[in-house]
Amino acid sequence: MKWLDALSENTARTLARRTSRRSVLAGLGSFLLGVTAVPLLPVARGADTAPAGGAPKADPGDPSSCDYWRHCAIDGFLCGCCGGSQSACPPGTDMSPVTWVGTCHNPSDGKDYVISYNDCCGKSACGRCFCNRNEGDTALFQPGQSNDYNWCSGNAKANIPYHCSTARIVGSAK
Amino acid sequence: MRAITMPSARLLMLCALLAGSVRAELPSDSEHGPQVASLAVPASKHWVWVNDFVFPHMSDGMAYLVDGDSGRYLGTLSTGYSFAHLLLSRDGKVIYSPETYFSRGTRGTRTDVVTLYDPGKLTPIGEIVIPPKRSSNLPMIANNVLTDDDRFLLIYNFNPAQSVTVVDTKLRKFVREIETPGCALVYPTGPRSFFSVCGDGSLSLVNLDDEGAAQQKRTEPLFDLAADPVTEKAVRIGPVWYFVSFAGRIYPLNADPQHAVVGKSWWLTTDAERKDGWRPGGVQQLAVNAKESRLYAIMHRGGVETHKDPGKDVWAFDVSTRQRVQQFALKNLASSIQLSTDAHPLLYSIFIDSTDLDIYDAASGKLLRSVDHIGTTPTVMVTP
Numbered sequence: 001m002k003w004l005d006a007l008s009e010n011t012a013r014t015l016a017r018r019t020s021r022r023s024v025l026a027g028l029g030s031f032l033l034g035v036t037a038v039p040l041l042p043v044a045r046g047a048d049t050a051p052a053g054g055a056p057k058a059d060p061g062d063p064s065s066c067d068y069w070r071h072c073a074i075d076g077f078l079c080g081c082c083g084g085s086q087s088a089c090p091p092g093t094d095m096s097p098v099t100w101v102g103t104c105h106n107p108s109d110g111k112d113y114v115i116s117y118n119d120c121c122g123k124s125a126c127g128r129c130f131c132n133r134n135e136g137d138t139a140l141f142q143p144g145q146s147n148d149y150n151w152c153s154g155n156a157k158a159n160i161p162y163h164c165s166t167a168r169i170v171g172s173a174k
Numbered sequence: 175m176r177a178i179t180m181p182s183a184r185l186l187m188l189c190a191l192l193a194g195s196v197r198a199e200l201p202s203d204s205e206h207g208p209q210v211a212s213l214a215v216p217a218s219k220h221w222v223w224v225n226d227f228v229f230p231h232m233s234d235g236m237a238y239l240v241d242g243d244s245g246r247y248l249g250t251l252s253t254g255y256s257f258a259h260l261l262l263s264r265d266g267k268v269i270y271s272p273e274t275y276f277s278r279g280t281r282g283t284r285t286d287v288v289t290l291y292d293p294g295k296l297t298p299i300g301e302i303v304i305p306p307k308r309s310s311n312l313p314m315i316a317n318n319v320l321t322d323d324d325r326f327l328l329i330y331n332f333n334p335a336q337s338v339t340v341v342d343t344k345l346r347k348f349v350r351e352i353e354t355p356g357c358a359l360v361y362p363t364g365p366r367s368f369f370s371v372c373g374d375g376s377l378s379l380v381n382l383d384d385e386g387a388a389q390q391k392r393t394e395p396l397f398d399l400a401a402d403p404v405t406e407k408a409v410r411i412g413p414v415w416y417f418v419s420f421a422g423r424i425y426p427l428n429a430d431p432q433h434a435v436v437g438k439s440w441w442l443t444t445d446a447e448r449k450d451g452w453r454p455g456g457v458q459q460l461a462v463n464a465k466e467s468r469l470y471a472i473m474h475r476g477g478v479e480t481h482k483d484p485g486k487d488v489w490a491f492d493v494s495t496r497q498r499v500q501q502f503a504l505k506n507l508a509s510s511i512q513l514s515t516d517a518h519p520l521l522y523s524i525f526i527d528s529t530d531l532d533i534y535d536a537a538s539g540k541l542l543r544s545v546d547h548i549g550t551t552p553t554v555m556v557t558p
Contacts, residue, residue: 060245073207098334124280127230140311140358141371143334150256150310154333160256160310161232163282 021126024034060108060138066131068167070115073102074131075147076165079120081129089120094158096121099153100144114170119151122158197385201251213239213248214435216266216296217558219516221248224524224531225259225556226549227313232256234271234281235249238548239296242520242533244542246400253289255280256310258317259554264324265345266558269293270343271483272318272329274308286328288341304339304348307331313553316359316405326386330359330370333391338370340386349386351528354378359406361415367431371406375399381431396436397425407461407482411467411493416458418471420440420481421455424477426493440491440496442471451475458510458554463519463536467493468534472508473501483510488539504540505532525554 049063061068063086064078070086071078083090096119138145152162198273203209220242239248251260261270269291278282290300309317309332311392313407318329320343327341328354331351338360340349366382368420374548375395380388397404397417410457414437415427426437443452447451454460456472463470474485484507490500508523513536521536529552531545 054210099243122281124233125230129412132439138408139371139483140314141372141406142334142399143332143358146311148312149332149334153310153336154335158281159284159306160274161276162310 004060010112030048032099042167048129059106063167064129066129066133069106069127070104070167070169071133072104072115073100073115073133073136074117074165074167075106075132075133076117076119077126077163078129079126079129079164079166081124082120082164084164084166087169089118090123090126092123093163094122094155095119096152096155098154100147100151101170114173116166116168116170118166118168120163120166121155121162125162126164128164136148178289186250188383196346204394210295211249213294213296216270217293218263218346219333219514219556219558222512222514223260223262223556224548225253225257225313225554226382226550226552227257228531228549229551230418231406231550236549236550237271240531240545240548242514242522242542245533245545247545247548251291251296256308258308258313260318260556261327262319262556262558263320266293266308267336268299268343270306270318270320270327270543272304274306274310288329289345290346300346302341302348304341305331305351307333307335307339307351307538309333313557314359314409315458315554316361316406319360319362319368320363321368321382324383325365326382328360328368332358334471338350338368338380340382340388341384350388352380352388356392361408361410361429363413363429364431364526365513369429369434371397373399377429377434379429379434385407386549391432393434393491394496396427405459407457407459409462409469411462411469414525416460416469416493418454420453420457420478421448422471422473424469424491424493424496433497442491442498451477453480455481456509457482458512461511461513463513464515465517468499469493470513472510472511482509484527488521489522490529490536500539504534505541505544506530508532510553510555514557522555522557524548524555526551526553 015102054138064081089095099116104117137147216521224238226236233255235253237251237260238377241465249497253271254275271289284306286304286306288302292299309330325497328340331337336354338352342349354370357372360368362368367381369377375397377393381388402421403446404419408415408417422442425439454471455474458470461470469491472485473487473489507525509526510518510524512522514520519536521534523532529548531548
């Protein structure tokens with residue numbers, strides 16, 4: 001683990017540029033308008049579980065590795081190492097609806113995808129498979145671009161305690 | 175280790191008996207009942223509080239007090255979930271700590287409080303319940319501040335709506351929450367005023383009255399947060415807040431309750447040094463000796479996205495001449511530095527991923543002593 005790993009709490013990027021939770025969600029909605037209506041890979045949803053038998057070939061790589069293609073902008077403990085998966089939270093945690101995103105290149109199909117790094121909240125830090133990529137990070141003045149905020153903040157069911165982060169496909173980036 | 179033989183053991187017992195016969199017995203420690211150490215009040219100017227958000231176990235925030243003159247570990251405070259840092263009253267009579275707790279450890283009802291501690295006993299002496307909105311982020315000095323006369327304690331909230339909690343330290347009660355939409359953190363500018371920095375580079379200038387009621391006004395954008403953004407880790411000398419950009423450019427912000435002006439910017443580095451990759455980095459990457467108008471920066475060589483990386487070099491500048499007046503190499507990597515506030519300041523250095531506290535003579539850069547095993551993930555340091 002490189003030194004910076006310990007620094008970065010759990011959050012790298014979020015869609016939030018405004019201030020209220022409502023406007024954050026509005027920001028998410030407006031951002032999604034820029035995403036193609038027909039995702040090339042399935043859009044992950046909160047209740048998803050890890051696919052049996054590992055990732056399909058169209059989704060190459062090891063989701064428990066920091067090098068996995070979806071992790072291009074992640075900052076946190078990988079939920080796949082903590083009892084969940086790249087798209088599902090571990091048992092007993094709560095997925096934060098507020099999230100930060102990255103645009104990652106899938107080497108298998110050559111497409112760029114918008115990846116949503118939803119945090120899983122409500123238990124102490126998992127502590128496994130920390131992964132941090134700091135590109136584009138800026139100060140706390142711009143929450144949507146700062147990786148130093150804890151985005152479990154304000155979660156209705158599990159306010160603050162951060163456990164791990166997922167990397168869910170929202171859709172292809174155009 | 176070789177086993178002691180029976181004859182040797184007898185010899186030792188004999189020696190002990192003989193020694194006992196010629197020396198007075200040590201007094202019993204139990205005669206006076208349980209004993210607990212206490213500390214001098216006010217604190218020595220050479221004491222330092224090392225704050226720790228204990229990243230692997232964030233429900234267990236802590237702060238550690240170390241004597242810079244002796245290296246002696248003096249005491250500890252336990253400070254709850256996602257701890258940022260302590261605030262020391264200017265008269266040295268109380269320590270304030272914004273804290274978060276859950277009724278069942280990491281679940282249940284969240285309660286945020288400002289705990290007041292006795293600085294001599296390190297025990298809680300009071301508690302002020304505040305809105306459960308404290309920002310959970312990598313700790314910054316600007317998370318919580320006291321106004322210049324210590325009357326109000328200001329706490330940055332993020333849930334993710336942004337606001338500031340105002341606590342009256344005189345009445346020891348929560349006063350109000352000030353909405354600061356789009357603006358983050360708190361930087362005091364006087365006894366009744368502060369500013370927050372907004373996402374477009376403007377400032378929200380906030381004025382309080384004696385009851386804590388607030389008036390706000392927004393400036394024009396003063397910082398360009400796009401090309402080479404400034405960090406949150408500004409330091410203050412008098413009316414001037416010194417912000418530094420990721421690349422190492424200093425923006426002196428002269429702020430009072432009604433106005434804010436950015437003066438002429440200047441670089442920590444020469445053109446050649448920038449070309450060579452030199453830039454500041456770290457969690458608490460700047461520190462000041464206000465009496466001598468000196469600004470200290472942790473420096474390292476790295477790429478554009480290494481603005482939080484630690485460094486092994488400290489450069490010091492005279493902010494009045496903008497000239498570098500000193501530089502020295504540290505023994506260990508540092509992500510945070512802080513100075514004592516006396517006439518012969520110590521410079522404290524610590525790294526978030528390695529918990530040895532190094533103590534230097536700030537004037538010479540000479541390493542005086544190191545104190546090992548200070549916490550888990552130490553972040554910012556505060557000095558009386």
